[in-house]
Amino acid sequence: MKKLSYLLILTIFVWGCAPKPYYVKPNEWKTPDKKDSVINFYSKFLKGWKIFLDPGHGGQDRKNIGIKKRVVEADVNLKVALYLRDYLTRAGAIVFMSRDKDTTVSLADRVKMATESGADIFISIHHNAMPGDENTYYASTWYHAVEGDPKFHPCNRDLARYIQRDLAYALRISGSLASFDGTMSDYFVYPKQGFYVLRNATMPAVLVECTFFTNEYEERKLSIDEFNQIEAWGIFKGIAKYIQAGIPKIEILSDTILTSERPTFILKVSDRTGIDRQNIQIKIDSISVEKSFITSIDANSYLIILFTPNFNLSEGIHTLDVVVRNKNGNSSFPFKRNFYIRKQIGD
Numbered sequence: 001m002k003k004l005s006y007l008l009i010l011t012i013f014v015w016g017c018a019p020k021p022y023y024v025k026p027n028e029w030k031t032p033d034k035k036d037s038v039i040n041f042y043s044k045f046l047k048g049w050k051i052f053l054d055p056g057h058g059g060q061d062r063k064n065i066g067i068k069k070r071v072v073e074a075d076v077n078l079k080v081a082l083y084l085r086d087y088l089t090r091a092g093a094i095v096f097m098s099r100d101k102d103t104t105v106s107l108a109d110r111v112k113m114a115t116e117s118g119a120d121i122f123i124s125i126h127h128n129a130m131p132g133d134e135n136t137y138y139a140s141t142w143y144h145a146v147e148g149d150p151k152f153h154p155c156n157r158d159l160a161r162y163i164q165r166d167l168a169y170a171l172r173i174s175g176s177l178a179s180f181d182g183t184m185s186d187y188f189v190y191p192k193q194g195f196y197v198l199r200n201a202t203m204p205a206v207l208v209e210c211t212f213f214t215n216e217y218e219e220r221k222l223s224i225d226e227f228n229q230i231e232a233w234g235i236f237k238g239i240a241k242y243i244q245a246g247i248p249k250i251e252i253l254s255d256t257i258l259t260s261e262r263p264t265f266i267l268k269v270s271d272r273t274g275i276d277r278q279n280i281q282i283k284i285d286s287i288s289v290e291k292s293f294i295t296s297i298d299a300n301s302y303l304i305i306l307f308t309p310n311f312n313l314s315e316g317i318h319t320l321d322v323v324v325r326n327k328n329g330n331s332s333f334p335f336k337r338n339f340y341i342r343k344q345i346g347d
């Protein structure tokens with residue numbers, strides 16, 4: 001009897017010391033039905049969206065290896081991207097990839113392929129490293145440039161925020177503490193330059209660094225297929241929630257060939273979640289212009305009339321640049337339109 005109780009105590013002790021599970025399976029995966037219903041729910045928003053996935057490295061570039069040599073970054077990036085493609089495709093999105101096997105693709109070709117695909121958004125997938133520091137790991141999502149820089153556009157940071165939030169939650173790891181919300185500007189690594197693919201992408205773009213392969217514990221997780229699926233799930237939910245939150249649309253209704261040096265523009269801005277009237281930024285040739293008049297067409301759209309009495313635009317090409325935000329705080333995609341000032345005959 002005594003032996004039995006020792007055995008019982010020993011069993012409880014060993015049980016208590018057993019390593020914790022490596023990761024937490026999403027609640028939504030409890031049954032295949034539930035997982036499918038989540039994908040179906042987001043298909044309302046994702047259907048028809050063109051998404052370009054760029055698994056980093058591969059082919060001749062396989063030098064990034066885990067601290068215990070369990071994983072190669074290029075392979076994990078590809079695995080996550082393929083699972084992500086599966087979730088997005090099942091939700092009705094059209095997915096393009098820079099590579100779907102272990103092949104060499106230059107950075108220039110990645111951007112070129114994305115542009116040629118006509119994708120709406122670009123997602124580059126990577127895993128991070130901190131050489132010489134085995135303790136560091138976190139999730140981070142990167143956007144191009146910093147606020148105030150002409151290359152910065154807030155839509156990239158919006159997308160990064162949504163992905164970062166759901167990725168960090170799915171992985172149950174913290175975001176980078178170098179920023180408030182775990183999103184990072186690529187100028188943090190390369191000041192004034194940023195990452196090649198983000199700098200050159202011709203559509204809204206982010207780069208995801210899921211976690212670190214230079215941390216032994218994280219590397220063990222990265223070598224498990226189910227964990228790679230969870231990484232993809234976090235990114236999938238981030239993209240889906242971003243699109244669910246709405247992206248405002250801008251149209252120019254007035255002519256783009258104008259005969260006045262002080263032209264009037266008519267813009268239509270709309271979003272199904274509503275437009276934030278306080279956050280409308282309009283620039284002509286990089287100089288801010290105040291909107292002259294705004295009137296609602298219906299609950300979700302406005303007409304903006306823009307008189308430019310203080311401008312004296314020379315004959316030739318000029319640029320109109322508009323950013324609006326919706327009530328969820330999401331900014332419109334980059335909207336730049338050239339217009340031409342032509343002097344009237346007889347002037």
Ligand SMILES: [Zn+2]
Nearest residue numbers: 056073126127
């Ligand atoms: Zn990488």
